Each structure stands twice: as structure tokens, then as C-alpha cells.
Amino acid sequence: MSIAQILRVPILPFRMVNAHIIKTGDGCIVVDAGIPGSEHKIGKVLARNGMFYSDIKLIIVTHAHTDHAGSAARLRSLSGAPIMAHQGDMDYYTRKKPMTYCTTGLAGRLFFKTPVPHQPFEAFEPDILMSNADVMSLKDFGVDGIVRHTAGHTDGSIAVELSSEDALVGDLIASGILIGGIAFTGRAIRPPFEDDPHRVAEELERLVKSGAKRFYMGHGGPLQAPEVMRHVHALNQLPRHACAHAHCDHNSH
Ligand SMILES: [Zn+2]
Ligand SMILES: [Zn+2]
Incomplete structure (x- = not known):
């Protein structure tokens, strides 16, 4: 299996919103698809690296927020x-339910007022x-x-872990x-929206303990493992209330 290379797709400038492409010797996997209309931005990065849409073997959508799932259907066609x-996150992919947004602070509340999260x-x-705790291998897709x-x-967030750490x-x-x-x-922060920071802390710690050294994210990044652990400790200091969207009065929960 060839060594994979991680390419960043700038969806918005200044690393505000990113998608990624895992490139192998024989095609690629796209991780997140950006806001609606981002397919051409992904296409541009493919072209710059000698690839076409037809080289995409798999589209992984990490969760149903519109800045990650927005162009997935278009990219699939x-x-x-x-x-x-x-x-x-199935009910949000099928748009059976409107997405919920649990804001983490002022930036999230301001971002929520912009059209981006609602597109x-x-x-x-x-x-x-x-479903549940399934683990999927990417071997069939060359990674x-x-x-x-x-x-x-x-609830339906997923992450990709490569053997390259x-x-x-x-x-x-x-x-x-x-x-x-x-x-x-280089400084970790909470994303603008987050359902359950304590669950997030557990997952980040598990990723570091299972050997992940470099973290690529939708907003900002990349980060190294020690900074991720510093963030885990900060999240663990937060008051322990089950979010359950109780303090999110911004949307229909
Ligand atoms: Zn999100
Ligand atoms: Zn996002």
C-alpha cells in the first residue's frame, strides 16, 4: 500500500473551513465536502495534483454540519x-430534521447568525x-x-486514523x-458548535493514546498531539452538564 499524502482543500480563506484529500498512488479519498458549491474547489486541488473527479474512490463525511456535508451529493454525482x-447523523443527511447547533461561545453565536450554518x-x-461502534478499514480504497x-x-461524528499517525x-x-x-x-480551541465536550475529550485522548501525532481539522489546524492533550485537559475542566441541547436556545431541538 503506497504512502498517503494529505492535501488541504481551502473551502474558506485563512484556514477558516477546510476539507481534505488523502492521495495515494492510485486515486484518493475525500474527507468532508465543504459548504454547498465547494465541489469546484475540491476539483481544483485534484487537478493541481494530477487527478480528476473520477480518481475519487470514497467520500467520507465526518458529520452533518453544512460546512462538511454541503457538497457531498454533488461530489458523488x-x-x-x-x-x-x-x-x-442520518436524519440530518436526509434532511428529515433540521441540524442542531450547540454553540460553544461568542464566535459560535455570531457564526450562527451568518447564513453559512443554515445553507x-x-x-x-x-x-x-x-452504525454504533463500527470500525471501517480503508484498505479497499487503497489507504x-x-x-x-x-x-x-x-452524535454521528466519525474520524479517520491513518497508520502514518x-x-x-x-x-x-x-x-x-x-x-x-x-x-x-497552533493553538487548540473548541469549534463554534459542540454537543458534548466531555465526550469529545474522551475521543481526543483515545486518538492520542492510539498513536495519532498530527490532527487535521475542519477549522484551523493542523495540530500536534501535545496541544491536543492540552485541549483535552481544558475540556475536562468544563462543568459537567449533559448538553442535550438544554442550553442551546437557537434551534428546534
Ligand atoms: Zn461541525
Ligand atoms: Zn465545521
């Missing part, structure tokens, strides 16, 4: 690649649907790594300022 996602995306049914359920940011974790963690990116991208 362009590439013919299957979409892998987790059952926990309706084309509904889709994942072709490879993970030495796995996808695992890492709930906490949303790289982890692509969606919004389990962010870095920078405001929604992420912009400046101080």
Missing part, C-alpha cells in the same frame, strides 16, 4: 464514488452507513487506515480564533 457516514444542502443517503465513530461534536478528525477540535483559522492556528 461528479465522481461516482460512494459516501461513507455514520447513522447518528441547505442537497439531501443524500450514505452508501456506506456506519492504510480506519474510520471510527467519535461522537461528541455531533495522521488523524483527520472533522470538528472534534479546532484551532485559531473565532470559527477557527485566521491566526494562532
Whole structure:
């Protein structure tokens, strides 16, 4: 199995929103699809690296927020690649329910007032649907790594762990300022929305303990393991209330 290379797709400038491509010697896997209309940005990075949409073997959607799932359906039609996602966010992928947003602070509350989190995306049914604690191997897609359920940011959040000690974790963690990116991208922060910080802390700690050294995220990044652990300790200091969206008065829960 060839060594995989991780390419960043800038969805918004200054690392505010990223998608990623795991490139192998024979095609690639796209991790997250950006806000609606991002397929051309992904296409541009493919072209710059000598690839076409047809080189996409798999589209992994880490969770159902619109800045990650937004272009997945469109990308599937362009590439013919299957979409892998987790059952926990299924009702949002199919748009049966409006997405819930548990804001983590001022930046999240301000971001929530912008059109970005509310952009309706084309509904889709994942072709490879993970459930509960399923672990999926990426070997069939040419990558030495796995996808695992890492709930906490949303119920159906998943993360990619590569044997190269790289982890692509969606919004389990962010870095920078405001929604992420912009400046101080070596410093971990909570993403603008997060359902359960204590669950997130458990998953991040598990990832570090299982050998992940570099973390690639949807907002900001990348981060090294020691900074991720510093963030885990900060999350563990937060008051322990089950979120259950009780303090989120922004949406229909
Ligand atoms: Zn998110
Ligand atoms: Zn996000």
C-alpha cells in the first residue's frame, strides 16, 4: 500500500473551513465536502495534483454540519464514488430534521447568525452507513487506515486514523480564533458548535493514546498531539452538564 499524502482543500480563506484529500498512488479519498458549491474547489486541488473527479474512490463525511456535508451529493454525482457516514447523523443527511447547533461561545453565536450554518444542502443517503461502534478499514480504497465513530461534536461524528499517525478528525477540535483559522492556528480551541465536550475529550485522548501525532481539522489546524492533550485537559475542566441541547436556545431541538 503506497504512502498517503494529505492535501488541504481551502473551502474558506485563512484556514477558516477546510476539507481534505488523502492521495495515494492510485486515486484518493475525500474527507468532508465543504459548504454547498465547494465541489469546484475540491476539483481544483485534484487537478493541481494530477487527478480528476473520477480518481475519487470514497467520500467520507465526518458529520452533518453544512460546512462538511454541503457538497457531498454533488461530489458523488461528479465522481461516482460512494459516501461513507455514520447513522447518528442520518436524519440530518436526509434532511428529515433540521441540524442542531450547540454553540460553544461568542464566535459560535455570531457564526450562527451568518447564513453559512443554515445553507441547505442537497439531501443524500450514505452508501456506506456506519452504525454504533463500527470500525471501517480503508484498505479497499487503497489507504492504510480506519474510520471510527467519535461522537461528541455531533452524535454521528466519525474520524479517520491513518497508520502514518495522521488523524483527520472533522470538528472534534479546532484551532485559531473565532470559527477557527485566521491566526494562532497552533493553538487548540473548541469549534463554534459542540454537543458534548466531555465526550469529545474522551475521543481526543483515545486518538492520542492510539498513536495519532498530527490532527487535521475542519477549522484551523493542523495540530500536534501535545496541544491536543492540552485541549483535552481544558475540556475536562468544563462543568459537567449533559448538553442535550438544554442550553442551546437557537434551534428546534
Ligand atoms: Zn461541525
Ligand atoms: Zn465545521
